[in-house]
Amino acid sequence: MQSSRRQILVINGKGGCGKTTIATNLAVTYACKRKNVILIDNDPQASSTAWANIRSTKMPPVTTTPRYERLSMYQTQSFQNRLPNETDIVIVDGNSNARGRDLDDILKDTDIILIPMLPSAIDIRASGRFIADLLTHRLYRAAPRPVGVIANRVNTMNKTYNKLMQFLSCLDVPVVAQFNDSTLYTDAAEQGLGVIEMADDSAAPEEAAQWRQLMHWIDQQATSQPSTAANLRLKMRPRAATRKKQSNLADQA
Numbered sequence: 001m002q003s004s005r006r007q008i009l010v011i012n013g014k015g016g017c018g019k020t021t022i023a024t025n026l027a028v029t030y031a032c033k034r035k036n037v038i039l040i041d042n043d044p045q046a047s048s049t050a051w052a053n054i055r056s057t058k059m060p061p062v063t064t065t066p067r068y069e070r071l072s073m074y075q076t077q078s079f080q081n082r083l084p085n086e087t088d089i090v091i092v093d094g095n096s097n098a099r100g101r102d103l104d105d106i107l108k109d110t111d112i113i114l115i116p117m118l119p120s121a122i123d124i125r126a127s128g129r130f131i132a133d134l135l136t137h138r139l140y141r142a143a144p145r146p147v148g149v150i151a152n153r154v155n156t157m158n159k160t161y162n163k164l165m166q167f168l169s170c171l172d173v174p175v176v177a178q179f180n181d182s183t184l185y186t187d188a189a190e191q192g193l194g195v196i197e198m199a200d201d202s203a204a205p206e207e208a209a210q211w212r213q214l215m216h217w218i219d220q221q222a223t224s225q226p227s228t229a230a231n232l233r234l235k236m237r238p239r240a241a242t243r244k245k246q247s248n249l250a251d252q253a
Helices: 019-031 047-053 100-107 121-135 138-142 159-169 183-190 204-224 228-252
Strands: 006-010 037-041 063-066 089-093 112-117 147-154 175-180
Touching: 006 019, 006 204, 019 037, 019 047, 019 089, 019 112, 019 147, 019 183, 019 204, 037 047, 047 063, 100 138, 112 121, 112 204, 121 138, 121 147, 121 159, 147 159, 147 204, 175 204, 183 204
Parallel strands: 006 089, 006 112, 037 063, 037 089, 112 147, 147 175
Antiparallel strands: none
């Protein structure tokens, strides 16, 4: 990965939390800033791909890669994961069922992790377990990278909203944005758009402000440190070289 490229993973072990909504809107926000964006659909439900298929070619382009598809017998993982050299931003719509090697493959190239959470008791418990597992994952511990929680589909008048915010205040993970439970997102998705492209909707300004806040946080992380994915590869490379050297010595013996 080029040093200037950033890969942002949107993931949660709990399905239905709005990963695709966050991923597609994030991709659109960058595309509107004239960035070359790749949206990787890692979820077998293919929701990001379906969104991309109805997006007008007249809108800022978002290139979508359906990486949930199985490899053919003639493809390698590295071939499937190739990206154009001019790519600026990679957004990954993560699979909520990613475990083991699948999760390893996603994390090793990730620079920033976003975790959408819904204000419900079930989602709070499930997301709490996921965050704990993520922060203790060996690849994360080898190269910690910024993690931010997004409070998604919130209604500030609902009691569960207060429970969510109380839970999040106890985490050692920042809440980087808060998006309302608005039909604006559904309307945008049905048209292959992002909310910042829905200027005629009365709810758009409030949501656009939260997207600007999220983008500001991401930009701060990206400029304050080098690519954590690149650092991870540097850390792992000597180990691989040592194993190869040991193997050669064993063969000579």
